[in-house]
Amino acid sequence: MLRHSSTATPYPELTMPRRPRDDQHLKILLAQECARILMEESAQDFRTAKRKAALRLGVDDRAALPDNSEIELALVERQRLFHAKSQAECLRSLRETALDAMRFLARFRPRLVGPVLSGVANPNTGIQLHLFVDAPEEIALFLLDQHIPFEAKENRLKMANGEPVCLPAFRLRMGQTRIDLTVFTPLAEREAPLSSIHGRPMRRARLAEVEALLSGSPP
DSSP states (O other): OOOOOTTSOSSGGGTOOOOHHHHHHHHHHHHHHHHHHHHHSSOOSHHHHHHHHHHHTTOOOGGGSOOHHHHHHHHHHHHHHHOHHHHHHHHHHHHHHHHHHHHHTGGGOOEEESHHHHTOOOTTOOEEEEEEOSOTHHHHHHHHHTTOOOEEEEEEEEOTTSOEEEEEEEEEEETTEEEEEEEEOGGGGGSOOBOTTTSSBOOOBOHHHHHHHHHTOOO
């Protein structure tokens, strides 16, 4: 007579690990939902979009979440498929506003960084500028003298050597557009911090490069 082994698993299908293909499919779905949230809702950063996407899809495994570069790829694809015309108009408007801000802040040698420079900006995206000055108070005084309301903040970035730093920052608005100013010392102009998207040094654009982007000329 056959006997049931005491070492056998009664319901083996319940203990089978997820297949790599399943994990990758879930990651793609999460990245697509993050892209939708960034484009169509008020989420302003990838972390918020990840949290919302995981909640909606019932995912509580952090290992299943897409990384920022995967979300950016999904965002580019969504913009291409569903928002091509409006995206181009939005990007041009944001770059024109960035150019105005850079001219206004020219004494602090501004550099444009982030989605407005890379081209994946959307209506919820703010303009990110890096400024270079010996003392952050100079920027605060300049804004006060110009009667421009601002909020003093800190921006946490990772420098090229891998060390995280908290840098002084200011947030203000030009019309409906949010502008974030991160303040560096003059020596840091030579070495860009690492991007949270791909982990490589951020691309920085001078005023003349932004002008070239808007004119369609090679920078």
